[in-house]
Amino acid sequence: MLKDNSGITSSGRIRHRRKSNEIPSEASKANGNHLLVNDQNKYRSMLIRAHSSVWMIGGFALVIYMGHMYIWAMVVVIQIFMVKELFNLLRKAHEDRRLPGFRLLNWHFFFTAMLFVYGRILRQQLVNTVTSDKVLYKLVSGLIKYQMVICYFLYIAGFIWFILTLKKKMYKYQFGQYAWTHMILFVVFTQTSFTVANIFEGIFWFLLPASLIVINDIAAYIFGFFFGRTPLIKLSPKKTWEGFIGASVTTMVSAFVLANIMGRFQWLTCPRKDLSTGWLHCDPSSIFKPEYYSLPGWFPEWFPWKEVSIMPVQWHALCLGLFASIIAPFGGFFASGFKRAFKVKDFGDSIPGHGGITDRMDCQMVMAVFAYIYHQSFIVPQNYSVEMILDQILRNLSFEEQRALYIKLGQIFIERQFGEL
């Protein structure tokens, strides 16, 4: 079973100190009534964990303050660390020594995936950044036009490289590594690159979901620490119903409040349409404009407010909160199960008291995908607009085509009027 010397798992909930051979779920049942708050040994590791947490949150806040490009850079750094941790998980040093250059291939695929994913997500921003310089503009739009082909040939180059370096008796290891590399890159990139799409839609859509996961984790830890008695799921024996429910309530309340606070800053709500780092101004989208609800008459007379102002985005935040507290923890369970299946304690040891970066990212990744899909499905359509299509017309059509479109559109209006008569 898992070795656990620190007494605290990386998955944000609490575990009892125990001998490494004890079967976890039995142990927690037996000690169900033993509150961790009374266990003095816990405090030291809690301190280490709290210390790293403060540093992480501080660094995170600084990056948010610095803006979109820096947040993107942070995401890339996290991706590199995660991929590195996961690559190493199934790596066999003995086998690798017989396959010179085989590791390099992984990073070739990593680089290709990066070029592909960020090229697609940020192509619009990139184009907008270079519009003032005609030569650069031509170059960039050419590169973007052929981006898929370029990435495809980079990939094919790696694919052929792989096949040509297949070595007898190593086939199984090599194919296993190939599959594993693709699996990792697929999981890491599909999950984390959504984050980058969110960032440029407005930091809000990245910051709120990420904060909710952190809040949910910390709240579950604290509630579990002080009140945890009833085990939640066999897979993660240290997670308790008390932690789960306490965290859910905390997260929902935080979501509602935080959305209101974050929604006031244009720095967080405006989309960034190019790759610059300057100050942002925009006409805030309607979901960030407060609506006023008058309170019913039965509110006590000494109550100072007669009406409350709520931004529509706060209702959306509740959905995000619900997901962050109910579904996202399954990302953690999945990671626990995975670590258990492959008999590793943590994915790495980059963060003292927390384990690897990957250990901290399990729920974040699930959340990032949801936030992106939620934003695309329920927020964007309201903004789907004249602006977007106008943009397309001016960007993709030649002057003559623009004129042709204008004329056709005019004709359609005329036909329509006749149809109505």
Add this chain to the structure above:
Amino acid sequence: MLKDNSGITSSGRIRHRRKSNEIPSEASKANGNHLLVNDQNKYRSMLIRAHSSVWMIGGFALVIYMGHMYIWAMVVVIQIFMVKELFNLLRKAHEDRRLPGFRLLNWHFFFTAMLFVYGRILRQQLVNTVTSDKVLYKLVSGLIKYQMVICYFLYIAGFIWFILTLKKKMYKYQFGQYAWTHMILFVVFTQTSFTVANIFEGIFWFLLPASLIVINDIAAYIFGFFFGRTPLIKLSPKKTWEGFIGASVTTMVSAFVLANIMGRFQWLTCPRKDLSTGWLHCDPSSIFKPEYYSLPGWFPEWFPWKEVSIMPVQWHALCLGLFASIIAPFGGFFASGFKRAFKVKDFGDSIPGHGGITDRMDCQMVMAVFAYIYHQSFIVPQNYSVEMILDQILRNLSFEEQRALYIKLGQIFIERQFGEL
């Protein structure tokens, strides 16, 4: 090593009959001068193979004749067979018996992937099909708008189902299966669904690449059979340089000729913009309009033609031919290596003499992706047009928004004129 009783691999090139323990590359080196055409034992299995091939090609031609929807159905059937073969590859009956319903989960993910992929590729066609019925139109556009959310929740349901049915001591098997399922669905769907996108862009873009692979395979088989002496690659010891080169030349010539023939049929060149099966008419795209080149004066006088007509698409066909004969075979090498690594002879036994469906699809999948990317990068931009954007405007904007766009566009033209003065 591989067991090989039929004497012919599924990978379309020829192998010598040999004891199963013989090391393949040594064997082929030793027998390098032994032409297969002289080996009487080969003829029986060649006959079986030829027989299935004729049936397959006949069935294929019928489906092409019937049209887009039937070709799509054929692709789906192939996908189901492939996924089934691949699922079974790592399946352990003993373990499965202890995990009731675990197999069902795979198909749940398969269904979800299908809904996601085809929903995205064919959304435009689906909308165009139902535009005449207002109620249906509203329903369909609602479904499409929330398609991502629907698929996401189907996926999350499977994910939670997986976690909740994790069984002690089975973790490793279950996680392995989970990873394998995702890997298969990812490979099969990314590779084959491009095919469907190609089909609706015009059957030409599906039929030509697929034919080139078949021609390349058959030509390599025949050239290898009659002239094969020099081994090509250790991984597939039965492939020879003679087969490879003969096939390349055949494929290039066929590509150039076939493109001209196929380019004459509107049934093959017109895109299909809805989900109907009726006859197709369209103004053929400029790449299908023949251009005339007069032959230089030194052509012999008795030569009957003074000029040749070449469609621009024929030059593109040469690129496809080049890829089909040089790069696509690596798909076959990859599959050979994979089968070798996991010690299976074929992926299945669906087609007599050929092995499983997957064995026939290895190069086809590599080709389909290339054809799609090639079409998107080098063909579509020429057609990127006023029509497309007009379509978008009429579909996505309300009447008022359409008017607003019209007015803004008019203003921009006026400003531009002032800028020029």
